[in-house]
Amino acid sequence: MIKIDHIQKQFEKNEVLKDINGEVNKGEVVCIIGPSGSGKSTLLRCINQLETPTSGAVWFNGKDLTKETAQQLSTLGESIGMVFQNFNLFPNLTVIENLTLAPIRVKKMSQTEAKKIGMKYLTRVGLAEKADAYPASLSGGQQQRVAIARALSMNPEVMLFDEPTSALDPEMVGEVLQVMQELADEKMTMIVVTHEMGFAKKVADQVWFMDGGYLLEKDTPKEIFDHPKEERTKDFINKII
Ligand code: ADP
Ligand code: MG
Numbered sequence: 001m002i003k004i005d006h007i008q009k010q011f012e013k014n015e016v017l018k019d020i021n022g023e024v025n026k027g028e029v030v031c032i033i034g035p036s037g038s039g040k041s042t043l044l045r046c047i048n049q050l051e052t053p054t055s056g057a058v059w060f061n062g063k064d065l066t067k068e069t070a071q072q073l074s075t076l077g078e079s080i081g082m083v084f085q086n087f088n089l090f091p092n093l094t095v096i097e098n099l100t101l102a103p104i105r106v107k108k109m110s111q112t113e114a115k116k117i118g119m120k121y122l123t124r125v126g127l128a129e130k131a132d133a134y135p136a137s138l139s140g141g142q143q144q145r146v147a148i149a150r151a152l153s154m155n156p157e158v159m160l161f162d163e164p165t166s167a168l169d170p171e172m173v174g175e176v177l178q179v180m181q182e183l184a185d186e187k188m189t190m191i192v193v194t195h196e197m198g199f200a201k202k203v204a205d206q207v208w209f210m211d212g213g214y215l216l217e218k219d220t221p222k223e224i225f226d227h228p229k230e231e232r233t234k235d236f237i238n239k240i241i
Pocket of ligand 2: 040162
C-alpha cells in the first residue's frame with residue numbers, strides 16, 4: 001500500500017533522512033522506534049506530505065505522492081489520517097465540531113451526515129457523552145481519543161501516529177493504546193512512532209529502528225527486540241527496556 005522509495009530530506013545543509021526505504025502492506029502495523037532527533041517525525045511528515053522530501057518517492061496505492069498537485073493531494077489527503085503527540089484539537093470548537101469540520105469543509109458532507117459519522121467514531125472511542133464538551137475540559141487521554149476519532153472521521157486508509165502517548169500522564173497511556181490496539185485488530189493500516197515497546201512487541205508486524213537519519217534495521221518485533229543485528233539497535237533497546 002505504501003512504498004518509501006529512497007527518501008532523502010535535507011533542511012538547509014542538515015540531512016535528516018538518508019536514503020530511507022520501506023514498505024507497508026495493507027492491514028499492517030509498523031512501529032518506528034529510535035532516539036530523539038533520529039528523523040522519525042520527519043519521515044511521517046514526508047509520508048503524508050506535510051514535508052516534501054528532497055529526493056525520492058512515496059508511493060501510495062501506486063501513486064507517487066511527491067508528484068501529485070496540491071489539488072490531487074487534498075483528495076488523497078483524506079486517505080491518510082494523522083495523530084500528533086499534543087492532540088492538536090481546535091480549542092475553540094466542541095468535540096463534535098472538531099470531528100465534523102474536515103468532513104464538511106473538505107468532503108463537502110452535510111452537517112447531519114458529518115455529525116452522524118462523528119458520533120459513530122466518538123462512540124467507538126468511548127466518548128459519545130463528551131460530544132458537546134470543549135477540549136480543555138477533557139483529560140489528556142480523552143483528548144487524544146478525540147483526536148483519533150477526528151482522524152477516523154475522514155475515513156482514512158492509513159493512520160499515522162507520532163508519539164501519541166508521549167504527552168500523557170502514565171495512567172492515561174493505557175486507554176489510548178487500547179483504542180489503537182482495537183484499530184489494529186480491525187486491520188487498519190498503521191504507522192506508529194512510539195516509545196511504548198510493549199505495544200510494539202504485541203501489535204507491530206514490523207518494527208523499524210531509526211538512528212541519525214538512517215533506517216538502520218527493520219524486522220519483526222521478535223527479531224528486533226530479541227535478536228537485534230545492529231549495535232545501535234542493541235544499545236537503544238537495552239536503554240529503553
Ligand atoms: P525525531 O522525531 O526522531 O525526534 P525529527 O524528525 O523531529 O526527529 O528531527 C530530525 C532532525 O531534523 C532534528 O535534527 C531536527 O532538528 C531536524 N528538523 C526537523 N524539522 C525541521 C525543520 N522544519 N527545520 C529544520 N530542521 C528540522
Ligand atoms: Mg518526533
